[in-house]
Amino acid sequence: MTYLIRVLTAERWNFEYSEADKPFKANPLGDLRTDHDNLSVFELDKKKNNLNDILLGFALKKYSVSTLQYVELDPKEISKLGFDVVNAKEEGNTLIQAANEAHMNIKIRSADKLVELAKHIYTKTENIQTVKRKEIKKLIEDSLTSGTLTSGDLNCGLKKVFKNS
Amino acid sequence: MEPTSAPSSLENANNDQKKDLSYKKIQEFLSGLSYVSDEFASQDRRLPVHFQTSIAIHTPQSSSTTQPHISGFNEFRKILETSIIGVDEFEEEDLFSQRITGWIERYEFETLDIISEFYTSREINDKTMSHILMALGNANNYKTYNERLMTLKKYLRSPSSTIRYGAVIGILNLDDPKAIPALLKVLKEEPIPIIRGTIKSVINQLRETERK
Numbered sequence: 001m002t003y004l005i006r007v008l009t010a011e012r013w014n015f016e017y018s019e020a021d022k023p024f025k026a027n028p029l030g031d032l033r034t035d036h037d038n039l040s041v042f043e044l045d046k047k048k049n050n051l052n053d054i055l056l057g058f059a060l061k062k063y064s065v066s067t068l069q070y071v072e073l074d075p076k077e078i079s080k081l082g083f084d085v086v087n088a089k090e091e092g093n094t095l096i097q098a099a100n101e102a103h104m105n106i107k108i109r110s111a112d113k114l115v116e117l118a119k120h121i122y123t124k125t126e127n128i129q130t131v132k133r134k135e136i137k138k139l140i141e142d143s144l145t146s147g148t149l150t151s152g153d154l155n156c157g158l159k160k161v162f163k164n165s
Numbered sequence: 166m167e168p169t170s171a172p173s174s175l176e177n178a179n180n181d182q183k184k185d186l187s188y189k190k191i192q193e194f195l196s197g198l199s200y201v202s203d204e205f206a207s208q209d210r211r212l213p214v215h216f217q218t219s220i221a222i223h224t225p226q227s228s229s230t231t232q233p234h235i236s237g238f239n240e241f242r243k244i245l246e247t248s249i250i251g252v253d254e255f256e257e258e259d260l261f262s263q264r265i266t267g268w269i270e271r272y273e274f275e276t277l278d279i280i281s282e283f284y285t286s287r288e289i290n291d292k293t294m295s296h297i298l299m300a301l302g303n304a305n306n307y308k309t310y311n312e313r314l315m316t317l318k319k320y321l322r323s324p325s326s327t328i329r330y331g332a333v334i335g336i337l338n339l340d341d342p343k344a345i346p347a348l349l350k351v352l353k354e355e356p357i358p359i360i361r362g363t364i365k366s367v368i369n370q371l372r373e374t375e376r377k
Binding site: 008010011013014015016064066067069122123125126127128129130132133134 | 260262292299303326327330334337338340356357358359360361362363365366367370
């Protein structure tokens with residue numbers, strides 16, 4: 001089974017929600033920034049072979065190394081909710097080509113639909129995946145050692161962290 | 166030796182619109198704080214009990230007769246509070262963690278006492294405390310290991326979900342399977358999906374560590 005993955009900031013989803021008496025907060029929308037009404041996600045292949053590439057792509061966008069959390073969304077469930085999911089390899093803007101190949105867009109037709117998706121994601125945070133800080137660090141170090149990346153590829157923050165690698 | 170740059174960094178940071186600080190400014194600010202900390206440490210490496218001793222810090226404007234005093238206690242609080250302000254969630258953990266782990270490695274139990282005291286007296290807010298807990302798992306200090314593990318386990322039961330989250334990530338950073346039973350206990354009671362999810366994910370990771 002394939003999954004669509006999206007990185008989340010736990011702080012934004014850290015609240016109790018119930019349709020009856022606990023309103024859905026606005027904070028999660030900060031994690032769901034759209035561009036041209038598209039929400040960017042990455043497709044994890046069936047055997048999760050491309051997971052490290054996607055994680056590396058995420059990690060290289062940050063200015064320091066920290067714990068990373070992402071949610072796995074079932075594309076069939078997303079479709080059932082009325083969202084179109086389309087390939088968007090050309091819009092993948094990570095430094096890792098293999099990650100960009102997995103880039104997809106969820107079409108968001110309205111703000112209401114974005115809130116609907118946020119509520120769906122909220123239910124999936126129960127199965128959020130957490131990647132240790134030291135694993136993220138190792139991913140970057142290994143890529144530098146193998147020559148997949150050079151220090152020139154790193155942003156100024158990461159250059160400081162990996163100045164001796 | 167007179168520190169000349171640190172007070173001006175502090176003053177600048179206080180005057181800035183902190184929330185708008187760019188990454189570069191944050192870096193400059195933090196290095197300024199680091200300078201204060203180092204100077205503070207060099208004046209009394211034994212660390213005064215609970216940082217109650219006042220440490221003289223010269224400002225560029227101060228003369229030998231009018232030295233402003235910043236207590237170590239207040240200075241540490243400033244570090245805790247201002248290190249968080251203005252730093253994006255994606256960037257704060259590593260920078261803040263380095264600062265806290267540095268203090269733990271240098272001052273060991275005293276740092277833990279102070280953190281606990283600060284939090285109990287509400288000198289630091291939940292968000293700052295949460296990031297401190299995350300950092301507790303990253304310190305490379307054997308002597309304080311059990312104390313740090315106990316502290317993290319204790320805060321798993323905090324009424325604040327922000328604190329509970331910090332404690333779970335702190336345990337992940339510590340990477341000690343001994344914490345699994347405590348995590349399993351709180352998992353049953355946790356009402357917030359993302360924290361339940363994080364606890365489950367951390368338990369899985371610790372089980373993997375156990376298998377290795």
